[in-house]
Amino acid sequence: MxxxxxxxxxxxxxxxxxxxxxxxxxxxxxxxxxxxxxxxxxxxxxxxxxxxxxxxxxxxxxxxxxxxxxxxxxxxxxxxxxxxxxxxxxxxxxxxxxxxxxxxxxxxxxxxxxxxxxxxxxxxxxxxxxxxTLYGFEDIAQGCITMDFDDKFIAIDAIYEDEKLITDLTLFIKEEDESFKKEKDFITQYYxxxxxxxxxxxxxxxxxxxxxxxxxxxxxxxxxxxxxxxx
The missing domain is CATH 3.40.50.150 (Vaccinia Virus protein VP39)
Structure with a gap:
């Protein structure tokens, strides 16, 4: 995870x-x-x-x-x-x-x-x-967030179903040569x-x-x- x-x-x-x-x-x-x-x-x-x-x-x-x-x-x-x-x-x-x-x-x-x-x-x-609570998962935690900075970009996408909140995480970090290194993973939470x-x-x-x-x-x-x- x-x-x-x-x-x-x-x-x-x-x-x-x-x-x-x-x-x-x-x-x-x-x-x-x-x-x-x-x-x-x-x-x-x-x-x-x-x-x-x-x-x-x-x-x-x-x-x-x-x-x-x-x-x-x-x-x-x-x-x-x-x-x-x-x-x-x-x-x-x-x-x-x-x-x-x-x-x-x-x-x-x-x-x-x-x-x-x-x-x-x-x-x-x-x-x-x-x-x-169930309300916390269904109405608060779900959704998408993106954040764009000079040296990094972050994307978060959370979906709740079957009593699980699965949140996809993506991080791009700028390298010294101006290219971007990508890291991607997910976390799971359970109701x-x-x-x-x-x-x-x-x-x-x-x-x-x-x-x-x-x-x-x-x-x-x-x-x-x-x-x-x-x-």
Missing amino acids: GLNLYSKIEPFLDFYDEVYTLHNEFMSIVFNKDLDNVLDVGCGQGFFVESLNLNQKKAFGIDLSSEQIEACYHRGVENVACIDLKDVKEKYDCVTAIFDVINYIQKDGLKEFFENVYNSLNDNGYFIFDVN HSKDRLKKMLKKAGFKVEELRDFSLHSDEKADKQIYICKK
């Missing part, structure tokens, strides 16, 4: 306001629950890990994209690693998965992922994550219903303490839901 290519395109998508808003919501939960020692799964460029540290919270981030981890290091965020959740050895008081991380997991992979989260938590630890998630979480041993509707991209309906789960 094209996570490394997406990491090159992401800085040009102007999602900073949305990221800031969602991170603030997660930060408020961390503080209200008085949590520390947080593992951020799918940490991306490390903004939430950085925010936790600035607020005197211990945090560590992991991501499957080596490009994202390199972006973290470039920004000065060192407490991150390019490793799979199943390879994490330390125990944490809280695990977070922010901005669609769960939607990148196929339906038949949810059980194993939730079990790995459970095994990464101390007793009475919290697992906090968000997912896209997970509330019933499916609750069932998988219960099987893994979690209790869903709270389920919040959250409007990130629209004032009409909730395009996200935030799950607050306890081990």
